[in-house]
Amino acid sequence: MTVGASRPSVSGFRKPPLWIECDKTRRFSFRASGVASVRAASQSAALFAIGLFLFSMAALFGATTESHATSPSGDLQFPPSADAPPQAASKNQPPNQDQPLKESQPQAESAPLSPTQAALNEILERYRLPGGVLLVSTPTSRNIAAAGLADIGRKIPITPDTRFHSASAGKMVTATAILQMIQEERLALTDLAMPLLAIPEAARLANLADATIDDLITHHSGIPDCFRNSVVMTSRHPSPVWSAVDVLREAHCREPSTAGEFEYSNTNFIILGHIIEILDKRSFAEALTERVLKPAGMTSTTVAVDASDPRLARGYRRPDSQGKRKDASLYAWSSPLGDAPITTTAEDLEKFLKALLSPGGSLLKPETVKDMIANRLEPDDDDDDEGYGLGIEVEKTEWGTKIGHSGRLGGFSAEAWHYPAANVFIVLLVNGDFHDDENLLEPVEHRFLTPVEPTSSNSPTSDDSSTSTPNAPVPNTQSPNTQPPSAPAEKRPS
16 A cells, blocks of 8 residues: 555554544534433443544554565664655665755766767768777877667667778778789789680770780779679679679670779779689689788688678668668678678778788788889879879878778778878778768868878878888877868769
8 A cells, every 4th residue: 555645644654444534623422311321422432432443553554564664673664754854864775766866966977088989979970870980090099989880770789899891992902912913923013904814705895905904903994884883784683692704794884984094993903803813713702811811810801791790780871861771781792802802890901001001011012012002193183182002092181191992882981091191090980871072081080180291292102101110190189079170082982
């Protein structure tokens, strides 16, 4: 039974259902014709009152034992009456959690966000992305932040160990394997590509007959962009899995460009991936694993993907008019070709960049790295600030030259960069489409980098080269929560 609806008694408990209401001015009156009648009536009234009192006490005791537990000493615990003043809580009793805390009590404050977490949160909110991982490595610190959902439907959160498809950032891995073959003198930049393919049907591709390895790896071949960034002919090829041979034989292609001029085409790297298979006499996945992934220590990176892997992030298209996102993961995972081969973690991409670009890196000789990161674009090929080496992007920024690659494919977006002037590595992996012309890393660069004086050369092969000793970074003292001004930078399709 609970205390409440009925008028409370002095003790604060609900009154028994048989209650005689009276006050000091009211009395019982009885008619009597004589003293005997009065005495008889008095005795009857006394007996009635005693019986009623006993009945009331029984009911009262029953209500008490149902509603209240005993204290450790065995005493019943009584709440104060409605008219009684509040009492201090007993040390043996828990605080009343239904009552709000007093204003004088200290409130728990959430810890301020780290600059890395603040930058990631700003990126996800600004561009409406489901989630991601951001890694920033400087000479004095290394920080990683994660936020959002890896699987929206199952509400699986993203962690630093979540694996993302890296889209065209994986072109650097394909290029590294090609340059290793050149170091081994099994291949030369001047070699023609067509004789190495042994696919007669590939002759349908414009400009392929005269394209060299150098033309492919620098995007100067003029070969049209096929399969990616084009219409996939599901009526003729119903399987989502495409091999390099399938693409070269029958995939839909865009219009070709002019041979000898820069034009980004994924087909160039699909061809390079197939050449690696042929020359190594093993699958493309096996070749990349043995040549690049294992030596770089990329233990969480694979070419093929098991869709049941619980660490996988799913890739999502932009929200439709109703706010729903389409899962496009299968499009990215199903055909790991030379243009977008790997699914990886932020930490593994950092390992790759350091193994490739740091002094004493394990993947290529220093002279090969120097050739790789030299800008091959003429000033009129593209924007003066954007360059391209041998399978790697080389861009001039206010932070100095940055070297790496971006990627966009199947609901995944990736950024993997080294800033040699400050010796900073930045990796961002997100599971949402991003095709704007803005610089996705702007919130990160403004927090962690300091502007440097512009150089006269468009090539990073001077003092800020990754093969030389980097300059000491100047800390950026800007507040982590300060939003920097917008500085759009156009990105190539990938």
